[in-house]
Amino acid sequence: MKLRETTIGRSLFRSPDRETERDQAAGHWSNFLLHLYPVKVRRRELHFSFSWYLGVTSVVLLGSLVVSGVYLMFFYVPSPSSAYGDIQTIQTQVAFGQFIRNVHRWSAHLMVLAVAAHMARVFYRGAYKSPREFNWVIGVMLLVLTLLLSFTGYLLPWDQLAYWAVTVGTSMADFVPIIGGGARDVLLGSDQVGAATLLRFYVLHVALLPLLMVGLLMVHLWRWRKDAMLDQTDGGGEA
Amino acid sequence: MSDLDPRVVQGRRVLGVVPGQPPGGDRKVPDEQDLVMVSPHLLVRHAVVALTVLLLVLIVAVLFDAPLREVANPFETPNPEKAPWYFAALQELLSHFHPMVAGVLVPGAIVGGLIALPYIDRSRALQPRLRKVAVATFTTFLVVWVVLTLIGFAFRGPNWGWVWPWNEWHGEL
Structure with a gap:
């Protein structure tokens, strides 16, 4: 069982199951540290x-x-x-x-x-x-x-x-x-x-x-x- | 139908197999303008960069001690008297021009010019060959600045005279 599926995990992360990309985006938005980041970037931005x-x-x-x-x-x-x-x-x-x-x-x-x-x-x-x-x-x-x-x-x-x-x-x-x-x-x-x-x-x-x-x-x-x-x-x- | 039934693949029933290529080709060609999820694609890269930078700092800090000279003495001026390396270019200019120019006008113009840059260069072109003037101007300033910094940092000795760094070292970090 994953941490974020437990009662404590849910209270910490408050994100739904991360099956679809939409769920992942919702998880991203509800994370304090990740809120500094956009949800998506252009692929070219990944290159060194x-x-x-x-x-x-x-x-x-x-x-x-x-x-x-x-x-x-x-x-x-x-x-x-x-x-x-x-x-x-x-x-x-x-x-x-x-x-x-x-x-x-x-x-x-x-x-x-x-x-x-x-x-x-x-x-x-x-x-x-x-x-x-x-x-x-x-x-x-x-x-x-x-x-x-x-x-x-x-x-x-x-x-x-x-x-x-x-x-x-x-x-x-x-x-x-x-x-x-x-x-x-x-x-x-x-x-x-x-x-x-x-x-x-x-x-x-x-x-x-x-x-x-x-x-x-x-x-x-x-x-x-x-x-x-x-x-x-x-x-x-x-x- | 059991999970061992060959017609069940990953929990789904195979209704038929069509020979040939999928209509869009074998594989989607990734486009540089595609949007990708930051988590994990950008996050793992940032984590690698962070660990690399911290490892570099750790190695440098283990190998080299930060300098500490004698206690400050207002009555004993060292020769040469050097500003921190990032102001070495300004100090080099100061030895050629009036302090009003080297100490006030030049740094003021640099900061003002950098702030004004996006409002002066209004072209929308991104490729260097389409923005030759901007690239040439910036590169010229950058090279001049790096050269002046190197001269002030490593090539100046007592009384701000010229020295070769491999003969006499006066750079301070």
Whole structure:
């Protein structure tokens, strides 16, 4: 007897017997996780060469970053007096600390690559064309958010690499027209990278930017799902 | 009639066998525009991709430790002073142009141009040969960007001078 035919299974899945394709679709619709997906896609979307699976790769890396990032948060205090020592403690005394930090670091670099490559693949496929223009725009925002998340995280170890990379990266904020120095003050919390910067970057990195990222990602995936059935031939869709 | 009756196949009674081919040919030729069920066809592929990506991350994380230099010191500027690799192209531009251009106008134009792209390119063609201008423009920018990133990341040393990465390595991840 299958699990979903038992009383408990029925209460969990609430789907009818999956004999016909229509039943399968109903089961798909009533599943919380599967509701991120369309019920059907065009056959060509299954081929590796269509997408190189770079979108799903980016999502998987985001998942890896959330899990490893939450673990690191347990052992890290964003203050210049403790941050560096916390990283050393994570690497030497925390269970799997060095490994989890490595996972977080390499997943972050890979995600920047994956998201950028995803954008290029979508461009060459022409998948930004009407009526998907706005999902491309959301994708560009997600790319910018990915870079910002990576950049804010770069400062947190508070070593020479982090400190000076962020000093270089933010030095250009001075040249933003009109607001100029103001933009830099808001970003750094002072006139140079210091305790206020570390706290700001930390809050951006673990709260604000991830929330924006997940929110926009939901819209991105929702639009992808809605558009999955569109005709994808030259001049297809509505003329 | 029992289940062993040769005229019963998979619980159904065979009324007759017609020689020859079915009218639509032996097998339906799958069309690329056909709709297929996401579960299982796309889901199994995504599962394989997810496991592959996680395996790759696991292997890299076991083999290579994330870098950690000395504690931050505002009074000791390293030479070269490098931005993260994904900003290396901007930093390379910064060494050639005024910061207003390299730090504000160029990144602003890139993000603005990417956002505007689907509203500028209104053609409905999907094949590369029918959209030469769009493909050529995008490819040019992509190649320039990749080259600038590589230069800034691996080919720049002390005082942002040119180095060969196989002689001196200054790339930081």
